[in-house]
Amino acid sequence: MVGAKGWRKAGIISVFLAPSLVCLLAFSLGPMIATAWVSAHEWNLIRAPHFVGFGNYRELLHDEKFQRALTNTVYYLAGYLPLVMIGGLALALLLNKRVRFVGLFRALYFLPVVTSWVVVSLLWKWLLHPKDGVVNWALSMFGIHGPGWWTSRTWAIPSVILASVWKDLGFVMVILLAGLQAIPETLQEAALLDGATSLQRLRLVTLPLLTPSLFFVIIISLINGFQVFDQVWVMTGGGPAGSSTVVVEQIVKNTFSYGRAGYASAQSIVLFAVILIITAIQLRTQKRWVFYA
């Protein structure tokens, strides 16, 4: 794009881009830059911000609560990610078959994805209610005394994982289903003619060709998983006694309950850095396992 014509074209393009660009600048990039600035201050939102340099970051290094939040977030991911990936893959493989009512089943599994997080969290909070919940009632039919779920120190995060997996299963399923349908029938047929068993076909044909979709879902799920908040906020509030606290929950509490906007901003920046590094590593290592046909 050189010369007057090129500039005019650029002008027209930018005008078309402007509506989303203005919103992006005002409500995403602007606040992000502001967050970096706030993170270098001590600010309770009421008094004028007071510059502390890297003070907030130094405090973070020694903050047990923040370390617990990070550990809990990783714990959550360690439970959530394998379950949602394997479950989503299994569902996608099942619903990729030409079975009766396949459209209905796909829609049913996708329903939780379009449901509000608050609704899903409340639903699971009641399902997992230690005394009156359906889950513990069902367990008691088998003579099992169900745990305290979100009221228990040990079971609070597993409860959150359960709700999250249930909600996100459909999302993983839909992406993988699209990936599965993009795999040419001819390849499967060729493998079949060569005498490959169904397990061999899955391992040697389907999965390798599905890796781009798997890669995409893993990246998205990891990014979302690190930012886990709504379900924790509604189901446990970070409790009992702070045992299920996660990073974003602390960011919200620090800003709006504790009047520590600067400290919370520093936490946001650290979380951003963690997500950035992990995503960068994934992008780097994808060559080793992602197979683009």
Next chain:
Amino acid sequence: MNRRTVTRSSYAGILAMLALAVGACSSTKSSTDTTAAASAETTVAAATETTGAPTETTIAPAAPATTAAAAATGDKVTLSYFTFSAAPDHLKDLDAIVKAFEAKNPNISIDVKTAAYADYFTALQTQVAGKNAPDTFELNYENSVTYARSGALLDLTDKGIDPARYYPLALKGFNDGGKQYGLPATFSDVVLIYNKTLFDKAGISYPTAAWTWKDEQAAAEKLTDLKAGVYGHLQPVSFFEFYKALAQSGGQFFGADAKAAFNSAEGIEAATWLTSKPGKTMPSLTDIAGTPDFDTALFKSGKLAMWHNGIWQFSGLKDSGVDFDVVVEPGNKVKANAVFMNAAVASATTAHPVEAAKWIAFLTGSQTTVETRLASSWELPAVNDSAAFAAYLAVKPPANRKAVFEALDNVALPPVIERQQEMQDIVGKALESIVSDGVSAKDALDRAVTEVNALLP
């Protein structure tokens, strides 16, 4: 040429679309922040005031002396007032107070904005941070120190208020460093609410003001019938109950050196008292946390004998069919009662400090307010006017309503620091960990003391 005009008009079209889009993204902001509009109005009012002033001076000499003071600042002034205690049940009552004030002060109009308590402080903080603070607003005692020490509040000391009008302890509660930052609007306290029928059935005499924890515990053990789902008592395991139990044991939350000292023998006694009951003579914390308003429902269903709760429950219990009465809470070594207070304050940045002070004084101390609050069983006005409370005392149940005022003889106010909410959460979590994790009271409190001390400046 023709092509050029087409491009030009399409540019215009695109620009129009752009304007729409920008409008769309900003509209989400203004709809969530309704109060921003209120402050904008105030600025408009401030602007007209300056332009209107010269013409006003020609009229002023003719006006009577009393109204001259009000007119001195000029044109009509709009003050915003942000509150959590009015909506949803008492908007009409607040409206009546506003109308009465506006009738007396025709040059001032009040623009009321409300938010639910759970969202109120978030909304308030963001308004203050955005330099859009409401002219006047409501603060509870626990949060007032944070706002006062952050310089967000107008000093009302010389703004023509009448200190004698207010209940002295409440007035003092909103005085920080000798400056009166707020006028106490309401107060409420905690009493022991008991179910008379359950006591009669168990053949136990009703609680008296002379009761101690031991008496309560003994009665609770007799009254508890787990098979029937009946519990002897319910006292929340929380910061607010802890500081009070600590005071009842004769302990101090902050020591003489202003450092946290609640891990004392008295502190351990208080924590043990609160944490030994759940799951035994009181419902478990899981039960309480699992269901919203669990305690209210339990008492209303007639399955709770004694309930440590506030006087704000009276009106709700009136229609529950439970035969109840109240008494001053049992103490331990001494009596100590929890009081909750709310004040009306003005923003340090208000353009109309004189009018703001006038409105706050009316809102908190006027006869209209006192009558409106008492007639509608809103919270109690914090005025020093025993005659005004005669009507309140006459309402039954509870028959022993005077306990509300007897409790004021031994008040223990909650400890307040600038980082209040964090401190409350630390203490709450420490108590929770004693109940759910079996941590010893000493270990839990030692840890909490260290954490609270780290919050102090």
